[in-house]
Amino acid sequence: MTTVRERAKVGKYDQGSISKRIEAFFLDNVGKIASRAQIQEVARDPKTREEPENWHQRLSELRTDSGYTILSNRDDRQLKVGEYLLVSAKKRAGAGKRVTCSKSTWKLVLERAKNACEWNEAGVFCHLEQGAIDPVGGGTVKLTADHKTPHSVKAAVNPDDPKQWQALCGRHQVVKKNFWDSSTGKLNVYAIMQAASLADKKLVYKFLKDFFDK
Ligand SMILES: [Zn+2]
Known part of the structure; x- marks a missing residue:
């Protein structure tokens, strides 16, 4: 069964932190499809308009630490890659409680x-x-x-x-927190490339160019 879903709309978000802005955006759009571009837009600093590099990590924390159920293409095949959907405004109980080793x-x-x-x-x-x-x-x-x-x-x-x-x-x-996606347990290649030096970015760019030209 295919359900018809509305697309999310971007409002005005001037909250002081990236995660607060992304959270407010999702809460405005419960059950609607949010795109990567919209999240990046919302994550921008409201004053400097600078696009933060770590928005993906903040999104991941909203799922794991704050306990919001935000679906992606991995969880729901009706969503395309780069599309996300907050199922409900309700947070999962007990999320973010960090058990530490005795x-x-x-x-x-x-x-x-x-x-x-x-x-x-x-x-x-x-x-x-x-x-x-x-x-x-x-x-x-x-x-x-x-x-x-x-x-x-x-x-x-x-x-x-x-x-x-x-x-x-x-x-x-720090390496583990920033470069491993805590929601999937996989290496967050995208975050690594964002944090990489220009020289490394050029190296990978050349590799990808050669790879896709073939
Ligand atoms: Zn070490």
């Missing part, structure tokens, strides 16, 4: 980690030790507990299971 578990995690960051990229470990100086980001390394599976992917977080937790340095907590 003290005794954290002790076990640190033992396993040998007091070093457990981040690993294609088999290469960070291994920066607690209290060391981070040679990349600067500053003293402070390890904190990270739940390996994003909260929205697996709801049952066990604070007493060391296997569910890892020790991460501050830099890798």
Whole structure:
């Protein structure tokens, strides 16, 4: 069965934060189809008109932390890629409650980690030790507990299971938060490219150009 859905309309949003503006836009358009372009428009700074790079992350937080059910093409095949729909103004109860790892578990995690960051990229470990100086980001390394599976992917977080937790340095907590899509558990390639240097963007642009020319 195909339901006919209205398209969202963009109103005026001068809320002070990106997520507040996106939230207000969706609440004005419950059950209607919102486009990526409309969300980007709403996310713009009302004064400078600057387009923020991290609107996608804010959208993802509205789903995972605020508990709004916002569908995308992944959840509903009637929606095209780049279309989103807020199902209802009601937030899911209990969303955003972050369970943290218990003290005794954290002790076990640190033992396993040998007091070093457990981040690993294609088999290469960070291994920066607690209290060391981070040679990349600067500053003293402070390890904190990270739940390996994003909260929205697996709801049952066990604070007493060391296997569910890892020790991460501050830099890798940021990398994980910004570049991993917490709603899907997949790498957020789009966000990575937005944050990449111009040189890296050019490199990827050339790669894509060659790729699609073939
Ligand atoms: Zn690290």
